[in-house]
Amino acid sequence: MELLKTANEVAARTTAARGRGETVGLVPTMGALHAGHASLIATAAEQCALVVVSVFVNPLQFGPGEDFERYPRNLEADLQRAAEAGADLVFAPGIEQLYPPPVNITVHVGELADVLEGAVRPGHFDGVVTVLTRLFNLVGPARAYFGEKDYQQLVIVRDLVRELRLPIVIVNCPTLREEDNLARSSRNAYLDPTARAAASVLYRALAAGAAATEQGTRDAAAVRRAMYAVTEMEPAATVDYLEVTDPERLIVLERIDGPVRLLGALRIGGVRLIDNLAAAPNPTAD
């Protein structure tokens, strides 16, 4: 596996691969690779001749007071994990490679950036799509891989590709979980043992919402109450949101008439966790 640190080297390498007719796959990451990333890389390796993993902690997607400075960075461990999972190339640029000054052009997300994660993290999704647009045009992948754990990001990335007509297939991969169903996340490393023990409450709340939906609850407020009933049992957890939305546009629902996405965010011991689940009314529940 190759490690490249400059944009020009990566562009040359991927341009050459495309010239040979090879499918280039991109797994964009902020490093701190875990089993969830490994599963994205392994899927890419099944589908692509050249698998590029980018490792870049993107300052544009962190707000003031967020964890940009303390975000875990360990390139050596990332290289090993990427290689084991089947990556061919890791691109670990310095900031000047992706944002050579002057920075005058950014990409902006409309309504979808104002809800859920966006409501709590203003500017976050603008930072995400700005770095992705630069990475996509630099690497030129035919396929790019994203985890469902960041479900709102996935919906926005699909908009990005469709609206700007980027010739990229977006592949989504299921969320990987710990034994107690806590979603794998680089930020789990921040959890102390007490917080770690409490952290599965987010999954349990979403699962309670999914169960209520599947059992035929049509009133979204009742599903939300089922989710809050779980988190209220965990005093260490402070909920940012627990919502029932349509799976395509993430519009918060009042009534459930088909498949939904349940999304939640909460804070435990100073660590912010997000997760989501699909659910649909069971046809036999009517």
Added chain:
Amino acid sequence: MELLKTANEVAARTTAARGRGETVGLVPTMGALHAGHASLIATAAEQCALVVVSVFVNPLQFGPGEDFERYPRNLEADLQRAAEAGADLVFAPGIEQLYPPPVNITVHVGELADVLEGAVRPGHFDGVVTVLTRLFNLVGPARAYFGEKDYQQLVIVRDLVRELRLPIVIVNCPTLREEDNLARSSRNAYLDPTARAAASVLYRALAAGAAATEQGTRDAAAVRRAMYAVTEMEPAATVDYLEVTDPERLIVLERIDGPVRLLGALRIGGVRLIDNLAAAPNPTAD
């Protein structure tokens, strides 16, 4: 010459051309083609195997109260002019082709959109780069052609391509002028005879500033006064700005130490006109 109205048809046509190794050139326009556009198209025809002219009055780059509704539209005349100049394909889409709903992703210009034209027309350049990003990715040109008349737009488009790493060479072509040096513009059609007679004041003001610069005036304020001295002789003209800037980043200068760009905008008879000129201290003037 071919006329296509759907995005998919244009993408198929240009993808096939690239597959045959042909250079695709794009001349993005809002229609109302004049000799300036014809010169861009003719230059493209010299350099490209497939010359695409887009004709689309982009609502995103017009502000409230601007002339979106009355902007001149005459596709028949545009087709004739484009064909005569050497275009191979005119792409004249409806709005749903470039902005299929939902529209959630736009492109945003930073500091460069806050000065000069941007200060008078908030949001204008965001609209320009948003439609251009969509057009660029749809058409996939190797080269795209822009007139120097819209100089600030040219600088911003160069930023767009460089920062988002679009694989496109931006070609700039000199401003075409009427006999009295009025810059060719689709908006000149709005000028009534009285306003038309007065309109050359903008060029004359810029030329006075260029002469002062070339004669060795180092104080930018004195160059600005030389320009305003000309416009003040024309009571029909209301100046939006007349500025001395550096040619690369359009920073308004206090002192002239090398090549500059003089940019101006004024209104005459309800019509807004812009123009610009390059100038540099004559080495023999020191």
